[in-house]
């Protein structure tokens with residue numbers, strides 16, 4: 001058995017992966033997709049992707065398709081009932097536009113957080129701090145478009161540079 005002349009580059013830590021990612025819920029309804037836009041650029045091993053997705057991609061090469069199902073604990077967490085909190089309207093960028101059911105961002109001590117509006121009052125808003133996809137089992141379909149080595153600079157910064165990545 002002789003080694004092939006050139007092995008395809010496979011996914012592992014400190015490589016940059018370009019992929020299309022589609023997720024569906026248990027009923028098959030589309031949750032998120034990169035189709036129709038540019039593929040997602042990910043620096044592997046730097047917590048840019050859900051850990052379960054990185055594990056599923058490990059060792060794969062460009063052109064491969066991967067399907068994986070992640071339960072809530074491995075996706076966006078279990079939904080907790082006690083995470084609805086009353087927040088002053090001053091922490092929202094456009095408080096006049098807030099509507100129940102809307103997913104928006106609120107300024108917190110930990111930075112901007114995605115929340116779902118539950119109820120809008122005069123000066124305060126009840127928001128759900130659960131991630132919008134908390135409690136969902138997600139079925140992911142991934143297609144690897146490209147795998148390359150990250151540059152030393154990308155590894156130091158912890159993100160991808162160039163087209164589709166950070167420009168600075």
Ligand code: ZN
Nearest residue numbers: 157159161166
């Ligand atoms: Zn950078």
